[in-house]
Amino acid sequence: xxxxxxxxxxxxxxxxxxxxxxxxxxxxxxxxxxxxxxxxxxxxxxxxxxxxxxxxxxxxxxxxxxxxxxxxxxxxxxxxxxxxxxxxxxxxxxxxxxxxxxxxxxxxxxxxxxxxxxxxxxxxxxxxxxxxxxxxxxxxxxxxxxxxxxxxxxxxxxxxxxxxxxxxxxxxxxxxxxxxxxxxxxxxxxxxxxxxxxxxxxxxxxxxxxxxxxxxxxxxxxxxxxxxxxxxxxxxxxxxxxxxxxxxxxxxxxxxxxxxxxxxxxxxxxxxxxxxxxxxxxxxxxxxxxxxxxxxxxxxxxxxxxxxxxxxxxxxxxxxxxxxxxxxxxxxxxxxxxxxxxxxxxxxxxxxxxxxxxxxxxxxx
DNA sequence: TCTGGGGTCCTAGGACCC
DNA sequence: TCTGGGGTCCTAGGACCC
Numbered sequence: 204x205x206x207x208x209x210x211x212x213x214x215x216x217x218x219x220x221x222x223x224x225x226x227x228x229x230x231x232x233x234x235x236x237x238x239x240x241x242x243x244x245x246x247x248x249x250x251x252x253x254x255x256x257x258x259x260x261x262x263x264x265x266x267x268x269x270x271x272x273x274x275x276x277x278x279x280x281x282x283x284x285x286x287x288x289x290x291x292x293x294x295x296x297x298x299x300x301x302x303x304x305x306x307x308x309x310x311x312x313x314x315x316x317x318x319x320x321x322x323x324x325x326x327x328x329x330x331x332x333x334x335x336x337x338x339x340x341x342x343x344x345x346x347x348x349x350x351x352x353x354x355x356x357x358x359x360x361x362x363x364x365x366x367x368x369x370x371x372x373x374x375x376x377x378x379x380x381x382x383x384x385x386x387x388x389x390x391x392x393x394x395x396x397x398x399x400x401x402x403x404x405x406x407x408x409x410x411x412x413x414x415x416x417x418x419x420x421x422x423x424x425x426x427x428x429x430x431x432x433x434x435x436x437x438x439x440x441x442x443x444x445x446x447x448x449x450x451x452x453x454x455x456x457x458x459x460x461x462x463x464x465x466x467x468x469x470x471x472x473x474x475x476x477x478x479x480x481x482x483x484x485x486x487x488x489x490x491x492x493x494x495x496x497x498x499x500x501x502x503x504x505x506x507x508x509x510x511x512x513x514x515x516x517x518x519x520x521x522x523x524x525x526x527x528x529x530x531x532x533x534x535x536x537x538x539x540x541x542x543x544x545x546x547x548x549x550x551x552x553x554x555x556x557x558x559x560x561x562x563x564x565x566x567x568x
Numbered sequence: 569t570c571t572g573g574g575g576t577c578c579t580a581g582g583a584c585c586c
Numbered sequence: 587t588c589t590g591g592g593g594t595c596c597t598a599g600g601a602c603c604c
Contacts, residue, residue: 246572247572252569254569254570254571254572255572256570256571256572256573257572258572258604271604272571272572273570273571274569274570274571274572275570275572276569276570277570277571290572290573317603317604318603318604319604320604321604394602394603395601395602395603396602397601397602397603398601398602399600399601399602400601400602427578427579428578428579428580430578430579431578431579454574454575455575455576456575458573458574458575459573459574460572460573460574461572461573462571462572462573506570507570507571509599509600510598510599511597511598511599511600512597512598513596513597513598513599514596514597515595515596515597544572544573546573546574548575
């Protein structure tokens, strides 16, 4: 049997996707070493009788079928002995900053932060696995946190590769092995395909990644439009951009939302709640030197119907003016209908303008 | 007594204009 | 009296991610 020739070593550019392993739970265990080995669930204010969801569960808790996004109340029922902790943004931000600083300190690394616990790292190297291992070691030494690394020739392949490296591992996905590894898997495993889109694809007879990669253009475009239709097929192929963009992230707006522990109905309660949210948003607006160009209101009626109202406004930073316009949106809320969530948003940049910028977008892949 | 909070981006369809 | 076709802007809402 002859050896399969390895592809010639390529200097890249390579995309590495770095993802911390159960980041939030890991940070909590570092602060509370006595929790090591125990089922730890972090979510909401740490009170399982409240309306909240799980942010992260430790591997010990996951054994019981608990995962992020699950209602805290149900998670607590599944794991009676779990240690349930409140979400502590400051602690995770601090840990995240250390991790990202460590990544930026790697030789030749271009770092694009995706969230608290993950980032793309662009690098030119002949040995991406070696680079990934050194990176994991550096993060561990600096922060005592473990991470997994996906290596790819595109952003999409690197991102998907990480899942195969977990925990604490490294995995490479390129045009060479993409379909071999991903081809038979359901489309929902792709980054950017969720439950709704995977179901709509299934109605077109497309269930696996290979089927999506080889799908005809017309039905996809008919179902999802010219942009998204072709974009989904590209996703199925793992193709797309390989450009890691380290342009600092600039938020498009500021928003606050809150879920009421008890549904509210009374008009006065709705207005009080809206004013409170608005005041918080306006404090963030005041700290931003850009004017407001749009407003949004989100209302979730009970049991679970979400409506949104938006309004484009002439550039302004005037508090009273913004309040007046926002209250026009509040007036659209249906009376006498129980409300479980209210959210308010101030846009500083309209979506069209944002697309002009160099901040990476989904269509930019 | 299921289903958070902070985001980003995309599309359909109506209004309006020429 | 009837009413094309193309374009742009705006709102509502869908979908996805961490």
